Each structure stands twice: as C-alpha cells, then as structure tokens.
Amino acid sequence: MPLLASPFAQLDLIRQPEQPNEPLQAFDAADEYLLAHLAEQRPAANTRVLVLNDGFGALAASLAGQVEVISSSDSFLALQALQKNLVRNGRPFDAVPTLPASEPLTGPFDRVLIKVPKTLALLEEQLIRLQGQLAPGAQVVAGAMIKHLPRAAGDLLERYIGPVQASLAVKKARLLIATPQAASSAPQVSPYPTRYWLDEPKIELLNHANVFCREGLDIGTRAFLPHLPTNLGTARVADLGCGNGVLAIASALRNPEAHYTLVDESFMAVQSAAQNWRAALGEREVTVRAGDGLSGQQAQSLDVVLCNPPFHQQQVVGDFLAWRMFQQAREALVVGGALYIVGNRHLGYHSKLARLFRSVEQVAATPKFVILKARK
Ligand SMILES: C[S@@+](CC[C@H](N)C(=O)[O-])C[C@H]1O[C@@H](n2cnc3c(N)ncnc32)[C@H](O)[C@@H]1O
Numbered sequence: 001m002p003l004l005a006s007p008f009a010q011l012d013l014i015r016q017p018e019q020p021n022e023p024l025q026a027f028d029a030a031d032e033y034l035l036a037h038l039a040e041q042r043p044a045a046n047t048r049v050l051v052l053n054d055g056f057g058a059l060a061a062s063l064a065g066q067v068e069v070i071s072s073s074d075s076f077l078a079l080q081a082l083q084k085n086l087v088r089n090g091r092p093f094d095a096v097p098t099l100p101a102s103e104p105l106t107g108p109f110d111r112v113l114i115k116v117p118k119t120l121a122l123l124e125e126q127l128i129r130l131q132g133q134l135a136p137g138a139q140v141v142a143g144a145m146i147k148h149l150p151r152a153a154g155d156l157l158e159r160y161i162g163p164v165q166a167s168l169a170v171k172k173a174r175l176l177i178a179t180p181q182a183a184s185s186a187p188q189v190s191p192y193p194t195r196y197w198l199d200e201p202k203i204e205l206l207n208h209a210n211v212f213c214r215e216g217l218d219i220g221t222r223a224f225l226p227h228l229p230t231n232l233g234t235a236r237v238a239d240l241g242c243g244n245g246v247l248a249i250a251s252a253l254r255n256p257e258a259h260y261t262l263v264d265e266s267f268m269a270v271q272s273a274a275q276n277w278r279a280a281l282g283e284r285e286v287t288v289r290a291g292d293g294l295s296g297q298q299a300q301s302l303d304v305v306l307c308n309p310p311f312h313q314q315q316v317v318g319d320f321l322a323w324r325m326f327q328q329a330r331e332a333l334v335v336g337g338a339l340y341i342v343g344n345r346h347l348g349y350h351s352k353l354a355r356l357f358r359s360v361e362q363v364a365a366t367p368k369f370v371i372l373k374a375r376k
C-alpha cells in the first residue's frame with residue numbers, strides 16, 4: 001500500500017475493519033490536498049485545528065504533534081482507525097483527542113478541515129454546531145474527491161459559514177474554502193433530529209442527522225417488522241447495526257421479558273436508539289453501545305440476533321460488512337441460537353449464511369426482500 005506523504009508526515013495507514021484479501025487505500029487525494037493547503041499557511045504549533053469526518057485518521061494522524069488537533073467523527077470505526085494508525089506510526093494511541101459527532105463541538109478553532117461526508121445532513125449539523133466556535137480569522141476548508149462532492153455541500157458552507165471559493169481540481173479532488181462571516185444576529189436552528197411515526201407498533205422515532213433512513217422507515221425494515229420472532233421469553237437479543245433502534249424496540253414491545261443489546265458504529269445512531277428506547281419502553285433495562293458490530297460481545301452470550309445489514313462503508317459499496325456481521329453473529333450466538341436478517345433478494349445472503357450456519361430457512365419474502373433465519 002502506498003504511504004501518505006504530506007508536508008507534515010509520512011504515514012503507513014490501514015482502514016478499519018481491515019479487509020486482508022482486498023485491501024483498499026486508507027486515504028485519498030482529497031486528504032493530500034487538505035494537508036497541502038494547510039501546510040501552505042504554515043500553521044504555528046498552537047494553531048487549533050478541528051478535523052471532521054476523517055475517513056481512517058489520515059488527516060489527524062498527519063497533524064498529530066504539529067498543531068493542536070482534535071478529531072470528530074460519527075464513525076466508531078473511523079476513530080478506531082485513527083488510534084490504530086497513530087500507534088502504527090510510532091505515536092501514542094491518544095496523541096489526538098477524539099470526539100463522537102453526537103457530542104457538541106467546543107472551540108475556539110483556528111482551522112477546520114472537513115472531509116465531506118456521504119450524508120449531507122451530517123455536514124449541515126456539523127456546520128450549525130460550529131456557530132460561535134470559530135476563532136477570529138478562522139478558515140473552514142472542506143475537501144472531497146470530485147465524484148463525491150455534490151453542489152449542495154458548497155451551498156451549506158456558504159449558508160452556515162460564509163463566502164466559498166472552490167479550488168482547482170488536483171488529482172480529481174477539490175477543496176471548498178469558506179471564510180467565516182461575522183456571526184449573524186439570529187443563530188441558525190438545527191433541523192435535526194427529525195422524527196417520523198410508525199403505524200405498527202405505534203411509536204415515534206427520532207433520528208439524529210447521520211442516522212440511516214432519517215426521513216422514514218427503510219423498505220427492508222418495513223418488510224422485516226411483521227416477521228420479527230415472538231415468544232422469546234427471557235432470551236438475550238442483539239440488534240446488530242441498530243440505526244434508530246426500530247427493530248429492537250418493535251421486538252422488545254412484543255417480548256416483554258427478553259434482554260436487549262443495541263449496537264451501531266454510528267454515534268448518532270446510538271444516541272437516537274437510546275432516546276427512542278426510553279420513549280417507547282421507559283426504564284426497561286437495555287444496553288445501547290457504539291462498537292464494531294459484535295466484536296466486543298462475549299462468545300456464546302446471545303440467543304437471538306436481529307440484523308438489517310449495511311451495504312456501504314463511507315463511499316465504498318459491497319457486502320463485506322454484512323459478511324463480517326454474519327460471522328460475528330455466529331460467534332456470539334449460543335448453539336441453537338438464531339440470526340434473523342432482511343436482505344435484498346439479489347444479494348444472495350441465503351447461500352452466504354448457509355456457509356456459516358447449521359440451517360437457513362426463509363421466513364418470508366416480498367418481491368424485493370427475503371427474511372431469513374439462520375440457526376447455529
Ligand atoms: C441498513 S442499516 C439498518 C439500521 C436499522 N437496523 C434499521 O433497520 O433501520 C445498517 C446499520 O448498520 C450500521 N453499521 C455499519 N457498519 C457497522 C459496524 N461495523 N458495526 C455496527 N454497526 C454498523 C450502520 O451505521 C447502519 O445504522
């Protein structure tokens with residue numbers, strides 16, 4: 001894998017999760033461009049630099065020890081990658097303070113470097129949270145590969161920060177450089193979290209900015225809900241990749257004695273799921289945590305896993321994450337325990353599960369989706 005060379009450092013970087021058979025590069029030309037742009041300004045060691053949405057730590061690890069850098073992201077995997085990459089390159093794992101995107105930003109910041117995220121609602125929320133957190137003379141620079149840079153990203157910078165200048169393209173990457181305007185008298189109010197109602201069960205779901213299907217129920221989840229298992233008794237159940245928690249909450253309402261663990265790698269998903277659980281189920285005990293799937297779960301500690309698997313990580317689409325989740329579920333389930341999933345028919349999850357589990361049965365199907373039960 002090529003090294004990331006910038007005026008600040010030369011780094012050997014990995015992604016999280018590692019994909020040993022098909023390793024992908026952990027940085028792109030937009031990272032190089034953002035670093036080169038900052039270096040041109042010769043920042044002093046006490047320059048306070050906020051990095052937002054660093055994919056795998058390329059930006060923050062390069063700046064560690066060079067300026068006062070802090071990194072905020074909505075991705076548990078991205079922050080884990082930053083820590084692993086710091087160690088991999090001879091720095092302490094905590095050389096860069098990190099902040100989940102579910103937490104407020106506290107400046108003042110002199111420079112903000114942003115990797116434009118896939119979900120523009122996250123960018124919008126982050127720009128709103130920057131209000132009042134920029135030092136005099138601050139600059140906000142967003143970078144992306146041109147194919148991942150919608151016009152709306154520039155519109156958001158203009159609206160919430162100030163006039164935007166687009167850079168020339170370099171290696172198919174572009175920067176949008178925003179110069180903050182003096183704070184307007186009326187601070188902009190965030191449109192997030194958004195909410196929608198579900199018909200069955202009748203619950204309202206709140207969704208922070210970066211949550212999957214923030215505007216309404218996913219059609220795969222809709223197909224899954226009527227077929228969630230019942231009569232679970234005191235089973236230990238996990239909602240793997242819980243998003244706003246809809247599967248676990250619907251399941252818990254039908255299984256009053258079961259014990260639930262909700263996991264997602266998005267901090268905003270975890271925040272939403274915890275709030276939604278409280279609203280629907282009050283003080284009923286639950287574990288809601290940010291993590292890399294069930295990697296932190298004890299082997300053979302679950303009876304049931306519910307999962308609507310992800311199909312992309314950042315900008316990369318594929319079934320690698322789903323396959324990993326199936327493997328994790330097998331590890332975490334007791335013998336005889338079951339994984340229930342919903343999947344697009346064309347993804348062929350049936351044969352994948354059959355390679356890992358003792359039996360796989362189709363619980364239900366719609367023209368587009370299948371709901372499968374895999375027993376360990
Ligand atoms: C298709 S969405 C399903 C969300 C929710 N269960 C639903 O049905 O609406 C997949 C979820 O998996 C999460 N995810 C992706 N990779 C993950 C990982 N390694 N560990 C935990 N969650 C992950 C995503 O953040 C996303 O919320």
